[in-house]
Amino acid sequence: MSNLALEAINVSKRFGELRALDRVSLKLAKGGIHALLGENGAGKSTLVKCIVGFYTPDEGEVLLGERQQTIANPRDAHDLGIGMVYQHFTLIPNMTVLENLVLARPHLPAVIDWKKERRAIGERMARMPFQLPLDASVNHLAAGEKQKLEIVKQLLLDVKVLILDEPTSVLTPDEADEVLGRIRDMTRESGLSVLIITHKFREVMTYADDVTVLRRGKHAGSARVSDVDVKGLAEMMVGSEFSQTALAREAVAEQPVKLDIAGLSVEDDSGMSAIHALSLKVKAGEIVGIAGVSGNGQRELVEVLAGQRPSAGGEIRVMGEVYAGRRRDLLRHGFHCLPEEPLRNASVARMSVAENLAFRRFDQAPFSVGGFLRRGAMAVAAARAIVDFKVRPPTPDTPIGDLSGGNVQRAILARELGERQGRPMNVLVVANPCFGLDFTAVAEIHGRIMAARNAGAAVLLVSEDLDEILELSDRIHVMSAGRLVYETTPQAAEPIVIGRHMAGHGGENHVH
């Protein structure tokens, strides 16, 4: 008996001109956690998609415990006991948890006996690492719960090899610890083998047994986690030339208010009040961070600012004028917004990168003249933005939905933070900008947000990552249950106090 659960040998895959994978090999040991690291676009998702038969590799093979196996499609993979959780959710939103779990089975009977399924899944759910309400509609689950559901969905299929593509990108550190801790227990107890893609060194160091690093589609190294340190891994990821530059926060004199939210009330999808009479001013040259546990109204706040949700009361003023998210005002006032989950919120998957980059200005010269599009001008501008923001592959006419998760994020950043033909950026709203980005990209994005601030933009940063908030903000608000419950500055901030307010136990020393 071999102690390998799975082995990929010399796998290559190209997309047009781009070599996404170039003879990459990987050995997954039985009963352990193997981390797969690499920059955005290094080829991590492509490799695991080749392993489960979602893509057919151009060359190379996949062995399952010594025997060569042709895995032609994800159903074959399932029959061989391999399950995968994709980087983007694959749940059916309008169905319940139970329905999603049952429908995930590849070999369904013609008639489903829901009563029986319910009982069987209910019993097995008790032994799963996470408990989920079977009758809840997936629509109403928070990101963390959806991720747990995706994992449980695979575990219920009795997989022996579980592949997770960035399962923690949408989770808070606490949630990530819970999920990864439970999964590690399962590898110890039941011999489950796990291959996990992540951008977070902390998770690799704490939970993984082995690690493989990809760089630009090539195998850059493999090691036991006990034999490496973070610095070594970082160097393996980007080559030896990486350097970290500190953020330059320039001093700015007292400045006018550019974003003024007064008494804003918002309802969530089910008509319940999500935000109650929230007031907030952001001045030019200032980053205001909103910290909080997800699901406390942050998403609704960003959606209202993005024009994706109506407000139920109150007023938003940008540059002193009432703001309703109309296109004209957006351009005139230099209002920019980077919502979370760019593929869902900020891009059209089947349109090309060049088109997606033109969303802000497609109806202006030079992108259109007299109502007719000038696609040539769009392509030229896109080519520049792609170089500037290092989007890979550098082809403007690839549909944006084909890009790796991190590259989609970069493309949208290029649209909102990039070239503006001399128009000022007055307001910038950013939500969780670094979900799914590698560490060099995170540093670069933070640099760009800071640069926007230094250039006089009023920046509202909504993030679940407290470290990010502490690093970037000039002022910090904590949001809980739809209200701003506490205000502080990074200098005065005490993590324990912030944590208490985030959890909704502000106590007597309420500020508001």
Place this chain on the structure above:
Amino acid sequence: MAFAPFLIPLTALALSLLLFGGFVSLAGANALEVYHSIYRGAFGTWFSWQNTLVSAAPLMLTALCTALPARLGLIVIGGEGAVVLGGLAAALTGLALIEANPWVALFGMALAAMLAGGLLIGLVGWLRHSRNVNETISSLLFNYISIAILSFLVIGVLRDPETLNKPSTHHIGETHMLGALGESSIHWGFGFGLIACLLLWILYKRTVFGFAVDMVGGNARAARLSGLPVGRIVFLVCLMGGAAAGLAGMVEVAAVHGRANTSLNAGYGYEGILIAFAARHHPLAIVPMAILFGGIRAAGSLMQRDHDLPDATSLVLQGMIFILLLASEAVFAHLARKRGGAA
């Protein structure tokens, strides 16, 4: 693959002809002879070509009624209702302008028909956007309502008492009829259809409006983020689709019947749905598809007469083409994904 757009429909077409041959053999006819009849009835002679193109004219326009909203991800099947209301509005306007100059009358009829059809489908879009009413169901119901309105009026107040067998409105006057193209029997409706398909293709492909439609159809959240008026765009696109189908109704009245009656409800709207899907909602691809389906329509009676086949036989052929086209598209998309290329 550059040739895929042609390969897919051609393969599907060949397969459906084979399948159809099997079907007519079972029905006791000689497949090869049936093929020959279809060819003769549809494309064999100048006379049959004219019949084919006359049938294709309203089909192009009704197909647009489904194809335009499809870019927004809406499945609108209200072409039949828009044809009926458009025809009715055209006839009423024609009667009101019976003393006017023919050009003025024709222009007025076209405008009224487009407005009637456009508002009907526009209402479908508005209900969808602001009341979340399913557009497929509402447009289907509007078909029945429109047909009922037509019957009610032509049997009742609008009826010309001289029309005994088929209750109709009064005639709009021979001098006010829409003429033919040159020496042929092909009327101007075919020209309208061609021009509409061409213009809307340019609109979708080349203009700022088409770009905005792609954004809304691809991801309404992203469109809102960019400040687009999503509701207005949904309404306008539905309005244009309905206007095209309404114009088909005007063509039927002004070029064929001279009156509004239940002949307006001849299934052009429903057939347009098939054509739109078969053409993958591409305005230019609608033209050949409409001609193909028009040909099958034109050859229907010949098949019936020469081979003693039931008159639903041409519907069977249409159905086979439709299903195989959609199926082959799914197969090709799957293959494209495996290769990792753009589907």
